[in-house]
Amino acid sequence: xxxxxxxxxxxxxxxxxxxxxxxxxxxxxxxxxxxxxxxxxxxxxxxxxxxxxxxxxxxxxxxxxxxxxxxxxxxxxxxxxxxxxxxxxxxxxxxxxxxxxxxxxxxxxxxxxxxxxxxxxxxxxxxxxxxxxxxxxxxxxxxxxxxxxxxxxxxxxxxxxxxxxxxxxxxxxxxxxxxxxxxxxxxxxxxxxxxxxxxxxxxxxx
Amino acid sequence: xxxxxxxxxxxxxxxxxxxxxxxxxxxxxxxxxxxxxxxxxxxxxxxxxxxxxxxxxxxxxxxxxxxxxxxxxxxxxxxxxxxxxxxxxxxxxxxxxxxxxxxxxxxxxxxxxxxxxxxxxxxxxxxxxxxxxxxxxxxxxxxxxxxxxxxxxxxxxxxxxxxx
Numbered sequence: 001x002x003x004x005x006x007x008x009x010x011x012x013x014x015x016x017x018x019x020x021x022x023x024x025x026x027x028x029x030x031x032x033x034x035x036x037x038x039x040x041x042x043x044x045x046x047x048x049x050x051x052x053x054x055x056x057x058x059x060x061x062x063x064x065x066x067x068x069x070x071x072x073x074x075x076x077x078x079x080x081x082x083x084x085x086x087x088x089x090x091x092x093x094x095x096x097x098x099x100x101x102x103x104x105x106x107x108x109x110x111x112x113x114x115x116x117x118x119x120x121x122x123x124x125x126x127x128x129x130x131x132x133x134x135x136x137x138x139x140x141x142x143x144x145x146x147x148x149x150x151x152x153x154x155x156x157x158x159x160x161x162x163x164x165x166x167x168x169x170x171x172x173x174x175x176x177x178x179x180x181x182x183x184x185x186x187x188x189x190x191x192x193x194x195x196x197x198x199x200x201x202x203x204x205x206x
Numbered sequence: 207x208x209x210x211x212x213x214x215x216x217x218x219x220x221x222x223x224x225x226x227x228x229x230x231x232x233x234x235x236x237x238x239x240x241x242x243x244x245x246x247x248x249x250x251x252x253x254x255x256x257x258x259x260x261x262x263x264x265x266x267x268x269x270x271x272x273x274x275x276x277x278x279x280x281x282x283x284x285x286x287x288x289x290x291x292x293x294x295x296x297x298x299x300x301x302x303x304x305x306x307x308x309x310x311x312x313x314x315x316x317x318x319x320x321x322x323x324x325x326x327x328x329x330x331x332x333x334x335x336x337x338x339x340x341x342x343x344x345x346x347x348x349x350x351x352x353x354x355x356x357x358x359x360x361x362x363x364x365x366x367x368x369x370x
Contacts, residue, residue, distance in 0.1 A: 059232075148232070154256065
């Protein structure tokens with residue numbers, strides 16, 4: 001992207017901090033919900049080829065539980081909260097005491113509970129981001145899918161699709177350090193949103 | 207299908223293969239997997255189409271495989287180069303799902319169906335008959351085409367394996 005031709009390292013750092021603050025608030029929200037400490041990794045910010053966007057969650061065909069929100073407002077984008085099926089089960093158990101039924105299917109109630117968890121976390125991510133930037137950012141109604149990571153994430157790449165074959169992804173992993181427990185926040189601002197994000201944060205464009 | 211070579215087709219990518227090789231693309235959501243096949247030559251091609259029309263492209267050099275209106279003719283050329291004959295070609299398509307049924311509003315929500323429509327229009331324009339399809343729904347698909355038999359195998363998390 002042309003916007004990143006000048007001072008790219010600094011701009012990437014700023015976006016990393018954006019992910020850090022957003023996901024930090026989300027992790028705090030989750031930690032309060034679970035009443036347990038939650039670890040969070042330093043976010044990674046990178047241009048990823050479409051083909052490898054699912055690598056971080058186990059590949060294109062890996063089945064993941066994903067809550068998706070479209071971010072509307074001054075700096076629109078796509079937000080995914082992704083976790084493995086076993087992780088989703090753990091969350092349900094710990095949080096709402098739903099004992100897992102056999103098999104891989106989720107009941108309506110389980111899906112709706114997961115969707116609400118994703119909604120709370122994404123909401124705190126976004127509201128901290130809105131506070132930081134002074135931009136109005138509103139999440140759409142969340143929706144949930146349990147399916148192949150490639151099929152899910154490709155939906156978040158459409159806006160980048162018209163511009164090239166890679167997307168700028170802010171990825172924050174949390175719940176790390178606990179056995180088999182990991183969740184990802186993928187924030188993919190629309191290509192046109194970066195300029196607004198940078199301007200709002202006082203980052204010189206050129 | 208033992209020991210058959212697998213030719214991968216990435217996202218917004220296309221490829222052609224012949225003589226028993228398998229063409230495969232993974233994790234189709236709203237994207238469309240379009241295949242061409244010549245039974246006599248045993249040659250096939252597959253495209254992983256992401257967007258309906260190159261008119262919305264803002265990139266300098268267009269990746270033809272990405273857009274329905276440019277991918278099909280590009281793919282056609284590739285299978286012809288393998289010795290396929292145009293009049294013998296048949297097409298099959300899969301994908302074009304709406305992964306998130308209630309997400310947001312506007313055009314991007316209908317991207318799956320629009321990809322399908324656009325792919326079909328393009329096949330019609332080129333005079334290639336569409337003989338089978340497995341499109342729509344709200345789920346992802348991984349697809350494989352056998353360049354020897356033309357069998358199109360579709361796998362999904364909810365519905366298992368299906369051949370068309």
